[in-house]
Amino acid sequence: MITDLNGATLAFDRTDNHLVILDQTLLPKEVKLLHLSVPDEIFEAISVLRVRGAPAIGVAAAIAMAVCAKNIKMQDKQEYFTRLESIKEYLASSRPTAQNLFWALERMMATARQVEYLSISQINERLADEAELVLNEDIAVCRRIGGHGAMLLGDGACVLTHCNAGRLAAVKYGTALAPVYVAAEQGKKIHVYVDETRPLLQGARLTAYELADAGIKTTVICDNMAGSLMAAGKVDAVITGADRIAKNFDAANKIGTLQLAVMAKHFGVPFYIAAPKSTFDPDCASGNDIVIEMRSGSEIAGVWRESAAVPPDFDYNPAFDVTPAALISAIITEEGVHYLHE
Ligand code: MRU
Secondary structure: OOOOOOOOEEEEOOOEEEEEEOOOOOOOOOOEEEEOHHHHHHHHHHHHHOOOOOHHHHHHHHHHHHHHHHHOOOOOOHHHEEEEEEEEHHHHHOOOOOOHHHHHHHHHHHHHHHHHOHHHHHHHHHHHHHHHHHHHHHHHHHHHHHHHHHOOOOOOOOEOOOOOOOHHHOOOOOOHHHHHHHHHOOOOOOEEOOOOOOOOOOHHHHHHHHHHHHHOOOEOHHHHHHHHHHHOOOOOOEOOOOOEEEOOOOOOEOOHHHHHHHHHHOOOOEEEEOOOOHHOOOOOOHHHHHHEEEOHHHHHHOOOOOOOOOOOOOOOOOOEEEOOOHHOEEEEEEEEEEEOOO
């Protein structure tokens, strides 16, 4: 069990008015829950990846809106809404790529606006209800993604995944790993190859951790081993998550996803993206419109090592890349498996 949150990896403590997250920067060495209630600490938690993964960021942001709304001191409704709007804008600036962040913040703001005729404390209750709904929907939606995706995996299947799009990246099942978890529930033996995922090692630190916790056979590989694995016929399917999917189905995900898709195409391995509908951005016509987060070059140079592994002053660190729809076999959502090229 990763946490004592009833199998979930983040929660809404409504009694004490806290967003509860598992600090993912400490995993796998230390399992530590953080109780957050201040916009600055929530902003920090998202931007340094204490809570990360598109659906988890979205759910955390929804809970954050409910928690922070309750802490607004203003009694005047207009001032209350101005403050709520500024908290929303502030949290929206914590990371630029995951669509779920903006989706959740807009949903919470729209919820408040819909009931603006109520008293402030009633609006706060409505926001808290909505945050709980967002959390519970994430669990249900990811479970459905898992059900659809599991049908693509036969007994003994070998899946290759990148970064962490498992339960740590959502609330309970995750997206890319949901098919693996559901297939395992169905009694299928699945073997997951996990890219370590440079530079922040979400695969090695997080995906391997949660799969081992769930008793799924797991092999961590260096990112540069994926091609030779596919060439050897050891990969039946590649499944990754997505941070944002454009209207033409180009999909942004952790840097390194694109090269997996290119190799999968070359070796005839199906390449699936698993994501909820809340990851689709109706305002992005194609992947060219997706903002790619640029992070500090220091993450490449040495964050996970005792001493810097790279000489200083290297500063190219895009956190995501865009896989063109042409390289994606199908997108697995809560509604089903959507084949892109039939
Ligand atoms: O920078 P991160 O760790 O937030 O990147 C996460 C990913 O790229 C995930 O694959 C994506 O958010 C989907 S999570 C279900």
